[in-house]
Every structure is written in structure tokens, then in C-alpha cells.
Amino acid sequence: MSSGGAIIYAIIETGGKQYRVSPGQTVKVESLGVAEGATIDLDRVLAIFDGSKLVTGRPVVEGAKVTATSKGDGQSKKIIGGKYKAKVRYFRRIGHRQEYTELVIDSISGAGITAEKPAKAAKAAETGEEEK
Numbered sequence: 001m002s003s004g005g006a007i008i009y010a011i012i013e014t015g016g017k018q019y020r021v022s023p024g025q026t027v028k029v030e031s032l033g034v035a036e037g038a039t040i041d042l043d044r045v046l047a048i049f050d051g052s053k054l055v056t057g058r059p060v061v062e063g064a065k066v067t068a069t070s071k072g073d074g075q076s077k078k079i080i081g082g083k084y085k086a087k088v089r090y091f092r093r094i095g096h097r098q099e100y101t102e103l104v105i106d107s108i109s110g111a112g113i114t115a116e117k118p119a120k121a122a123k124a125a126e127t128g129e130e131e132k
Helices: 119-128
Strands: 010-015 018-020 026-030 041-044 046-050 055-056 065-075 079-085 092-096 099-110 114-116
Touching: 018 026, 046 099
Parallel strands: none
Antiparallel strands: 010 018, 010 046, 026 099, 041 065, 046 055, 065 099, 079 092, 099 114
């Protein structure tokens, strides 16, 4: 863990999208099909920043990984779309709900950088309390 409460983050890629994540953060990603409470290693790490040094990959950082715990699956709000053709009385409504997996980032490691979820945040997450 780094000293002085420096900002440590990683840029990861999953589900065709890129996310900036830090230890202790909760992020919703494309559905991964993992059980609730399961630990998953995300190895598509594009960059790591430890507060003073930025390590970028070409395209990924070798040996880097982000460890996360699944909080379960869900569905986002419904998005309503439609088709319409003028003068022929054609209208069709289409709805879509995207599925996601909610992850809590536990640690970031690789390229000589190791960062874990702060102890205070970890304790609050276990008891279900918010940080002040």
C-alpha cells in the first residue's frame, strides 16, 4: 500500500469498455456470469497510476491484474426506443434493459505497484456502514 493516501488507480478493459478503478470502489460492468461473492481477476489492465508513476501497456501492462469481488448481477433502467414510418400508420415501441455485474475492487497489482482496499473501507463494507 502506498503512503500518504495517494491516489492509486488502474484503467481496465472488460466487456469492450474501459473503466478507471481504485481499491474500494464499486463499479458496474457488462455481465460476467460470476456468482455473487466470487472473486475475479481482471487481467486486461491498460494502465496503472500509483500517485507518482504512470505505467502504460502496449496494449496491456504485463503481469498486472485487478482483483475484484462480485456483489451480484442486475439490470439497468429500461430504455425505450421506437420505429416510426410516416403516412403508413406504423409505430413500434422497443424496450431494452442491459444486464450488468456489480464489482467491488479489492486490489491492484503489477509493474511494481500493489494497492489494496483501505482497511476502514473494508471494515465498513463488511458491516454495511458508510464511511464518514
